[in-house]
Amino acid sequence: MLANGLETYESWDLKKISIPSRSRLYQLDPIGIGTPLVESLTGYISRLAEAHCVTPKVLISRELVSFIPKTYKTTNLFEMRSLTGAVNGIGTMAFDLVTVLESLTLHSDLRFLTLLTWANIFPQRRLLRSKRAWCPYCYEEWYSSKNKVIYEPLIWFFEAATVCHCHNKFLCQQCPYCKRDIPPLASYSRPGYCPYCSEWLGIANNYPTSDNIQPSKVEMIWQMWVIKTLGELLATSPRLSKPLSREIVAQAFCRYVQQFFEGNTSAFARMLKIPKNKVWMWQKGKVLPELNVILKICFILQVSVLDFLTQETLKENSSQFPAMRQNQMGDSSTKKLEVKFDSDRAQQLLEHWLQSNEQPLPMTAVAKSLGYSKRILYRHFPELCRAISAEYVKYMKESRVKRIEQCCEEVKQAVRQFHTEGIYPSEAAISKLLAKPGCFRDKQVRAALRAARKEICLEP
Template sequence: MKPISRSFLHAQEAIGVGTPEVESLLSYFCRLAVSHAVSTADLARLVVKHIDHDIRQDFEWQQRNLSGISESARNWAAWLAAATGVERLDLLTLTNWSSFLPAKGLSPRRSHWCPHCLAEDRKAGNQPYFRLSWEIGPVEACHRHKVQLVDTCPHCGRRHVRHDAGIVLPGWCTQCGGFLGDADAPSATPGQLWVARQVGQWIASQTPAADFADSVSVTETLNTLILGLDGGQPSRFAKRIGLAKSTVHGWLRDGNLPTIQAYLAMAAHSGLSLNQVMRGELTTWAPNTPDAQIALPFDLSRKAAKAAPRQLDWDAIKRELETMLKLPEPISVAEAGRRLDIDDRHLYLRANALARALGEKWKRFQDSQKAIHRDALRTHLQDALPELMEAGLPFNLTQLRHAVPAKVLNAVEGAFDVIREVRDELDVA
């Protein structure tokens, strides 16, 4: 069966993938709402309904970190991919680094932006959008325009106006409607520019073909850096990068993960890039000033070795999915994920067309089964209700449970609607 190409929502392409200007999933979500002329809250409800998930009545999408490493970001990347048919929306988040980074310190304290970026987007005739780098805590500047990020509307003077509203048009104030690209931005400091440049290069490395580091390499990277910079002494290394020695010991012995700020400090002191440190690309690295002290590598035998990450053959997986599409009885995407031992969200991100084809076939099958169950219930009710009337028995659920087999009655969602329909047809009081 050929996979379907039609999507539930507009197949809106992401902006800047593989560059420092990559769009955030938050921005993608807001632009998608604009393209459908609905509020962000309504779009959120449409998406979760399409995916068959429940959503709380007081759900506020802007309280979710859609672009970080959280489970929420992972879910929304997969859900939006399933609804739009656009693969690899996880590249608009940091979820591929979730085994390498903790959430602490990763999110910014304020919703800020570079006014020059927004103004450039608009001048070029493009839709302004929010950059993923703006969603990363240490970034306080734009490396392209060499200015600090701002968080105050230049027209109404309010803060938290970038996207904290039901209607969001990226680039315009959610309170007064003024263009956020009109703001003045002070010049960035050299330190701020270095951080922005390092983070930009790091997120630019997220491409569809890129391999991602795993937590197994974290300890190896730390050992190499500590040995090379401080002769293998964690306490000296901790002092060098401005952290407590207990923090460094926690990384080495307890498996704790360094924060993004710690990785940046390691990059600054080693002369490596943030991307090299986070990916563990240290094979050719040597410290600028070799330490004369001889030290042995750390003995980490007390810590159990982690298994090597599983390498997924996506060509083989797609062939498996094609076979599943031909099964006489359809299966859900969740069941396909279980059979392949893969999180079904990854199927939407890496094999989108096939996953959606499975999902649509499963939904059609479910709808046909519901129709069969409803028809079976109608047949039993049409036979049972007249008999209840003749016997002078009341029309209630207790009597119906005696007259209709439980497996027939329980198989129908909204059974009372079917009962009401049959009662009205037969004019039963």
């Protein structure tokens, strides 16, 4: 208190306070970056939409699309359904959405929810599956635990991964309630729920178990190795100083051929049971092998995919190198392991395949996917095999009819367009507008061309 009766207060700092920038969208933290079970970008988008109390369709159409200066064959991302799997991949769609989401959430690490880090290493062919797959047991465990978030790990989207390594069960790929395949990102996607019937996809008392047939011992050994090496790739992505270049793959093949086979590409190809010209093209960097091929090669070499790509100095170990030599020499002890025939399990698999809504395949492909010989399956279950083959024949006939009808319609539209423009609708000219120019080999399409010309009085 001063003498004149006035009280003195502490001085105020009137400098402008530095306020950090605010994100347009909620800064939702991604799950598991730097671990094998990192979250997928499609799952992150679903969780981000849920955090804003909207559907993924609303979030993308009203917020994200306006920041993307292009369209993907359609203005509505969800019209592409199964193609939304590319959001988790290595292409333009993944890059665009990562860029937009990072700018709107101010997160700088969302690229690790995709495979963009490996864009120069793996081709898109058979890399990711076109529909969701999940482990209902994992969902149920996360739901029961109060401290765990329900999400969709990126590793579930790999086509090569078909088993949950935690529960030794096949991943489910179809809703057990509405029997529909679920796209990676749907209009009403929610982690752990079906976007069509809104049913919980975790294990419950009434959950059908036909989709969770126990994998065989051989399948389990293969899948455990696949999941381990894929998880290593996902966990390593944030720690790489920069994305690996395409030349890394060619250099890796050259290293192994040189060290183990003294530069003999033919011997290396024989050991892998792969055509020599393919290995040669990989060595020259002209083409990239699919991920499934690299996985099989690395499994034979007993080296992880990450070490195969990045390990510059190779060490011959006593268990790996001699086995490779024996395989090269055709030793009978190194022949490929065959799945031991289990009659009950094989019947379950065939019945499940016949009842499922998946695209029909020839019996040869079905037998290969199940890990059994077609001849053995026909011997034990001739009626089931014939039924599967009949479904495939029916499917091919129906597909051919639909294809011809579509070609005929395209021809009619092309004739009308040429007539409007004053151009004679010749077969050669129309072929340039068709999605499949070779369709004129079908007499029905040629007949449609004649009929369309007749309508505009160009033919008698």
